[in-house]
Amino acid sequence: MEEQSKDVEAPDAAPSNGTIKEESDGSDGPSGSSGTSQDPQKRTLQRKLSISELAQAGSSRRRRAPYWLNWFEIPFRVKNNQTGQYVEEATAHVMDYTARGPINQTGSFVGSAMIRMAAAQAGGPQNSLYGIKASSVLTVASLIVGITAGVTMPFVGAIVDHTDHRKAMGAVSAFITVLAVAFQLVLSEDTWLFVFILEIIGGYTLIMHQVCTMAYLPDLTHVLSEMGHYNARFTMNHYFVQGLFTSIVIAVSFGLEITNLQTAKLAAGMSAFLGAIFFGYAWMFLFRKRPKLRVVPPGQNLFTTGFRQLASTAKVVFRDYRALKWFMIALLFSPEAGAGVVLAIAVTFLTFFVDMSVKEISVVSLAMLFCNIPGAMISKKMCQLINPLNSFRCAEIMFAIVNGLIAGTVTGSTARDKNLVYFYAGLVGVAFGWMFPSQRTLAVALIPKGQETEIMGLISFFGQIVGWLPVFVFTAMNENGVSMRWGLATISFFLMISFFFTLFCGSFEDAVASVAHTSDEYLDEYKRRQSGIEKDGSFADEEAAKTAAAQDPSPNGEVDKARETENTEDKSFTEVKSFM
Secondary structure, three states: OOOOOOOOHHHHHOOOOOEEEEEEOOOOOOOOOOOOOOOOOOOEEEEOOOOOHHHHHHOOOOOOOOOOOOHHHHHHOEEOOOOOEEEEEHHHHHHHHHHHHHHHHHHHHHHHHHHHHHHHHHHHHHOEEEEEHHHHHHHHHHHHHHHHHHHHHHHHHHHHHHHOHHHHHHHHHHHHHHHHHHHHOOOOOOOOOHHHHHHHHHHHHHHHHHHHHHHHHHHOOOOHHHHHHHHHHHHHHHHHHHHHHHHHHHHHHHHHHOHHHHHHHHHHHHHHHHHHHHHHHHHHHHHOOOOOOOOOOOOOOOOHHHHHHHHHHHHHHHOOOOHHHHHHHOOOOOHHHHHOOHHHHHHHHHHHHHOOHHHHHHHHHHHHHHHHHHHHHHHHHHHHHHHHHHHHHHHHHHHHHHHHHHHHOOOOHHHHOOOOOOOHHHHHHHHHHHHHHHHHHHHHHOOOOOOOHHHHHHHHHHHHHHHOHHHHHHHHHOOOOHHHHHHHHHHHHHHHHHHHHHHOOHHHHHHHHHOOOOHHHHHHHHHHHHHHOOOOOOOHHHHHHHHHHHHHHHHHHHHHHHHOOOOOOOOOOOHHOOOO
């Protein structure tokens, strides 16, 4: 391959050694040279290609979007803030977030309409229905999803880690989620229980889907500033689209003066349609296949392997990586946006305590969503100024304070209380938009390279295993007649516990330095795996070995050819042409 010029080339034209040269103005990233005579405003950086860039460069392009359709992805492309290049899997993440935004928002529309119907059937929100109060129906659904996800995520992680079905898992989970939302169009007074079941199914598959997409996230880049840029852009796009979607639903519902039920059905139909389009494009044309990282040990299966791998990984993390250990402990008490914990509590509180209609709740959501965007911008800036760990801490404190103010000052269902809710919604939106990009950037920074999938699985497990605890406490307090205000206040309690545990992480700089050496090692190993040939035979792919042996008359080629007959576990990885 021809030598690259100083200007950054597209990933499709990446050099075989996996590095590119780029010009920098000195504002981002470390210097690639220790010399002092070099112009600080224009120095050359050596940057290794990320896994996503390598996968894109090695793609067979068999699943590339046809020329008459690829214009569709242009508004969703994200430039790398250092190279100025577009990475297809970054575009895929943006489109995936675009699909998830309306689906997440539909939960508030359908959830509010559903619990109103449950309350009507029970004769009031405090009356029992199927053994629980009608006002607890939505939080119980969230509780079931959280517990089920916490128990089964190790199995999902094992499929992603021990098979080459990561892309298939992401596509199938997206498909089931869209179907679950689409079937919510049948919501009525007679079918609300069926929709309740669909809420559980869709909520679970959405968490499964997030596990698959999170496994792709560390592959985008190994440069922290680039990862912060990507996460901020993903979040801004996610909440902008979600806000635009909510605006359309509000405009139609107020303009046509439709009922709560019709508003919920409108949201379900629109989000299912958008989900089918954006999930479909991202997973058909942009996300690439990945080779399995390891084989299932003899005498084990995927289910047992998942739990054993989880225990083994946790042991290594707790022994060797102090900051990552305490960060994961903190996640036990930090509400995950995808789990729907805060959403379920908020919708129940606003519906029954503040007595808001579906339309009024949608206005609250709109205020939150558009304030998520400046929150994401704050996250990006604060990650640069005070590092992702301190940024995450600050966002948690802000969220806890605002949530506490809501519980303390919103005392009923008067016009004053509703106006306060609208005001606080904007502040909560800033906190949400700030907290979650910082959390994801921090997670990627603390993970040793080459172990992203298994540790991302562990992080997802820690985020889910007791992520249902806030909604459990809220439901238990509601079932025992305690005011929903104090149930809502428990979210602040859990956030402050999470903040407390982050104080044990130590220095962020030391934590990053302790895993910095793993980046180059992982990239080198990945290139060997994708080519299918490892000199010591550890990752030899049968077909790649045959091709190399036929083309290489050297003794090494004969050795590689002889290895074809060995009965090993060396068939784990496919050659680069298998990436789609």
